[in-house]
């Protein structure tokens with residue numbers, strides 16, 4: 001309905017005795033009637049809102065505010081303060097300076113709301129009127145102070161009142177107007193009790209665009225004291241006052257009751273209050289009745305009367321019988337509260353569950369992210385691997401192309417060289433024939449010499465009688481032949497002397513070069529004739545102990561140093577071989593000599609150039625074939641070694657290449673020197689060792705090189721030297737792959753087949769083994785000897801066999817690994833071979849590499865052996881030369897004797 005009734009109780013004053021009211025809830029006031037005759041002396045009154053003694057102005061206004069909003073919206077609003085005297089009506093409406101009442105609060109709210117609703121095209125105006133109604137007489141509370149002001153009509157047509165209205169534009173102005181009105185109120189206390197005070201705020205709304213004009217009113221009425229309805233013992237004056245009040249309040253009560261019952265009120269014509277407020281008491285108006293009660297038991301009857309009136313106004317007096325209904329509703333409310341509590345608990349449980357679920361969801365999310373990251377990582381790894389593989393393939397293809405081109409160039413060069421070689425061969429063959437014929441002649445001379453010797457021996461035993469038997473012409477012939485033989489022998493001897501001398505020097509030169517120490521290595525320089533003059537002379541003096549012959553003019557200049565062992569050697573080598581040059585040899589020599597690292601930019605370029613040059617050398621020698629290998633090697637030997645010496649300190653050369661070149665030289669030396677062919681090397685088993693097994697005893701020698709030719713006294717020494725060398729085994733560290741669950745999962749994740757992976761791992765292992773093998777081979781002379789004396793293919797076969805014997809899990813062929821690649825045995829043996837080869841070619845400052853050392857040692861042996869051989873030959877020749885001179889002189893003497901006999905006979 002449009003009538004609302006609030007009930008407010010003021011606090012109990014100290015001198016008031018006990019309280020008669022209780023507040024069981026916000027809507028009920030319970031009055032203890034004190035009537036013992038009743039089963040329940042407490043009576044409940046229900047209102048739209050009940051305010052206990054401690055509820056402040058603010059809280060009350062909170063519930064009043066909707067009425068203020070309605071007033072601004074265009075409704076006419078009336079707020080009545082009703083109650084006995086001193087129950088707090090004035091307190092509710094006026095309040096105090098620090099605790100403002102409804103008058104000021106209502107206007108402030110109107111002002112605030114209108115401000116927020118005001119636009120540039122619409123506007124609110126407020127006017128203030130105040131009047132007092134006493135004994136149905138209206139007194140304008142502003143007319144005295146504002147006589148010239150505009151007036152406004154209030155009330156029904158027939159009985160309206162005109163009141164001075166004062167425009168109020170803000171709370172301050174309102175407060176001023178209110179203050180004036182209140183000051184103009186009747187000052188007589190009895191009069192005040194029975195008079196009505198009507199304060200009205202007139203609200204005008206104008207919209208300048210639409211032309212809309214709204215007018216509404218908010219009236220606040222301080223009603224006369226409610227006891228006037230009851231008290232009959234008042235004096236005469238007061239009786240009239242009370243009758244008027246009673247009439248006024250009853251009319252108001254009727255109007256409110258009708259409105260509560262949703263009926264159009266019958267606005268009694270004889271009530272001035274109702275007449276004045278007629279347009280605020282209609283069905284389109286809103287009314288608030290604030291009932292005030294005193295809590296004191298002493299005011300019980302007045303309180304009950306007030307409450308009864310208010311209940312009638314609300315049209316809902318509660319009989320005691322209604323208590324059951326209330327209890328029922330309370331139970332319902334309690335049940336609902338309980339249910340609400342349960343629901344709330346359920347909701348909080350569900351919230352907890354949701355929280356838990358969210359947590360596990362986020363955990364699952366995290367795990368998903370982790371997994372996703374893992375997968376991405378794996379994918380990245382695989383794509384990187386693929387890219388690497390591709391680029392490696394491209395690189396290899398490029399390399400292959402370049403090598404192919406180089407090969408073609410080399411092939412062309414070699415074919416040219418072959419043609420030249422063919423010519424040389426023919427020439428050589430002619431020379432050989434000449435030498436053979438000379439040798440045959442020498443033989444025949446020797447046989448003649450022998451014959452002559454035999455005949456002279458015979459003659460010396462037979463005596464002079466047999467000498468006389470020899471005819472003169474035969475003697476003469478023999479003498480002539482002998483002298484020619486002697487001459488030839490002398491020539492031969494001279495040649496041999498020269499040869500010995502030359503070879504000796506050559507030997508020293510080579511020996512010195514090969515055993516060059518760090519001093520030379522740190523300042524490598526090509527041999528120059530001028531710098532070697534003095535040392536040559538000294539060397540020659542040492543070497544020429546058995547010969548007083550002068551040096552041949554075609555002797556090559558050579559570097560020399562003091563031979564530490566004291567052994568000077570000579571090598572048999574024809575001057576032809578030394579002098580012989582070929583276009584290929586010349587080309588390679590000049591290329592090697594002209595190689596200047598300073599012409600290259602950067603380490604990589606130097607390394608590339610140096611290694612290509614070495615490859616060129618290797619290719620040329622291999623292409624020359626076994627027959628001409630030695631020649632080409634001999635021809636470019638100085639240049640090759642000078643080159644290696646020059647490049648070694650720079651560490652740019654592929655040590656495998658260096659090894660191969662050195663091996664070529666040593667093999668060439670071996671091929672020509674029977675004393676080296678017989679050298680015995682340690683078998684492969686001595687160089688290989690399982691990493692986990694304990695070192696085997698190396699005391700016994702196993703196996704021997706075939707083709708050993710005994711007969712040289714140094715052979716034994718060299719063999720012993722090599723065998724006694726402390727041969728260490730290379731620890732081959734390989735284990736069978738163990739397939740773990742984890743690895744197979746990782747592989748699956750990366751999309752790699754297990755076998756491919758194993759292959760991949762083996763690849764890493766191979767590099768590791770190659771590195772270890774290299775470290776093992778550095779400076780290992782015994783291993784160098786093994787490499788030199790055993791063909792590479794055979795060596796690899798032996799390593800393969802050893803691996804197969806010791807590691808039975810290794811695959812022999814590539815058939816059992818994905819992709820059909822080479823077997824693990826093959827790969828491993830190659831890895832070891834490569835590592836060894838590289839290690840053998842790695843120089844060890846201040847000395848050269850293992851193969852270089854071996855080459856030096858072997859050369860020394862060969863030269864020593866050759867020297868020995870030549871010395872024997874020389875002694876033999878000297879002997880024969882002496883013997884021959886004796887024979888010749890004997891023959892000459894015989895000839896002289898014979899002539900003397902002839903002469904005597906003749907004389």
Ligand SMILES: Nc1ncnc2c1ncn2[C@@H]1O[C@H](COP(=O)(O)OP(=O)(O)OP(=O)(O)O)[C@@H](O)[C@H]1O
Nearest residue numbers: 009010011084085086087088089090091092193225
């Ligand atoms: N809710 C309240 N809280 C505190 N004090 C109150 C309250 N209501 C009233 N009072 C006090 O009680 C006394 C009486 O109140 P008040 O004068 O407002 O009563 P009244 O109904 O207007 O009396 P009258 O009809 O005689 O004018 C005042 O001193 C007032 O301050």
